[in-house]
Amino acid sequence: MIEFAGVTKQYPDGTVAVDNLDLVVPDGTLTVFVGPSGCGKTTSMRMINRMIEPTSGTLTVDGSDISTVDPVKLRLGIGYVIQSAGLMPHQRVIDNVATVPVLKGESRRKARKAALGVLERVGLDPELAKRYPAQLSGGQQQRVGVARARAADPPILLMDEPFSAVDPVVREELQTEILRLQDELHKTIVFVTHDIDEAVKIGDRVAVFGRGGVLEQYDAPERLLSNPANDFVAGFIGADRGYRGLQFRHATGLPMHELRVVAESGIDGL
Ligand code: ADP
Ligand code: MG
Numbered sequence: 001m002i003e004f005a006g007v008t009k010q011y012p013d014g015t016v017a018v019d020n021l022d023l024v025v026p027d028g029t030l031t032v033f034v035g036p037s038g039c040g041k042t043t044s045m046r047m048i049n050r051m052i053e054p055t056s057g058t059l060t061v062d063g064s065d066i067s068t069v070d071p072v073k074l075r076l077g078i079g080y081v082i083q084s085a086g087l088m089p090h091q092r093v094i095d096n097v098a099t100v101p102v103l104k105g106e107s108r109r110k111a112r113k114a115a116l117g118v119l120e121r122v123g124l125d126p127e128l129a130k131r132y133p134a135q136l137s138g139g140q141q142q143r144v145g146v147a148r149a150r151a152a153d154p155p156i157l158l159m160d161e162p163f164s165a166v167d168p169v170v171r172e173e174l175q176t177e178i179l180r181l182q183d184e185l186h187k188t189i190v191f192v193t194h195d196i197d198e199a200v201k202i203g204d205r206v207a208v209f210g211r212g213g214v215l216e217q218y219d220a221p222e223r224l225l226s227n228p229a230n231d232f233v234a235g236f237i238g239a240d241r242g243y244r245g246l247q248f249r250h251a252t253g254l255p256m257h258e259l260r261v262v263a264e265s266g267i268d269g270l
Helices: 041-048 071-076 093-103 108-121 126-130 139-150 170-186 196-202 222-228 231-242 245-252 255-265
Strands: 002-010 016-025 030-034 056-061 078-082 156-160 188-193 205-210 214-219
Touching: 002 041, 002 093, 002 196, 002 245, 016 041, 016 214, 030 041, 041 056, 041 156, 041 188, 056 231, 071 078, 078 139, 078 214, 093 139, 093 255, 108 126, 126 196, 170 188, 170 222, 196 222, 205 222, 205 231, 214 222, 214 231
Parallel strands: 030 188, 030 205, 078 156, 156 188
Antiparallel strands: 002 016, 002 056, 205 214
């Protein structure tokens, strides 16, 4: 379990990036941090593995105040996937995937063998294992990023806009993939995105951040869509979903998934 208790981050220039955040990420859930650019999603996430230190408040992981945990040790239990996949360009795909197990003391041979299996499980042809990252498409690189995080097998995974640089089709595939993996593995995942559609598709719980690093609502996706806590949340889910948001939803009384069909089929003026 990851718990933020009154966590604030103010940068030296005075910017309050995260404002008094109280939030619990339960074990085995996929929690999404969503909100417009600059609302403190990345800062909140990076405080979990101590890449950024809070100005005040306490962050605990499995009951330990992380300010007392050695950051290197802390990070061995926390995988981190970023938008560019963060692969090491001079290492072959297979060695990118095998990195953390080798760091943890596994033999290179054994780690490579396991890496091949993981590559296959995230939908990559093992033939690609010999290539360098630059010889892969963006979507394939992201899959390698996911494979690497998976091979390391940390109980916690942090993913910062991991799919936002790939095209929409590949992106949907990767979203489905992460859901499939999660069904199997039940990791504790914190996933940052600015895309509300992505958030409600993959999240067990969704935290909506607003301006000034304020948490506006933290709920299951259905609750968020049916009961937005305030105008900010209503606007965010409405504006980003490309149709008339709340008014539309309340006027029809249809459940959300049917509304999506209506909205996507382009029927207007309901
Ligand atoms: P998000 O990931 O939601 O786009 P960030 O957490 O990156 O937002 O940033 C939150 C706020 O903090 C923004 O206003 C950003 O400009 C500011 N910020 C981020 N990093 C720094 C920094 N190192 N110094 C000063 N301000 C920063
Ligand atoms: Mg960010």
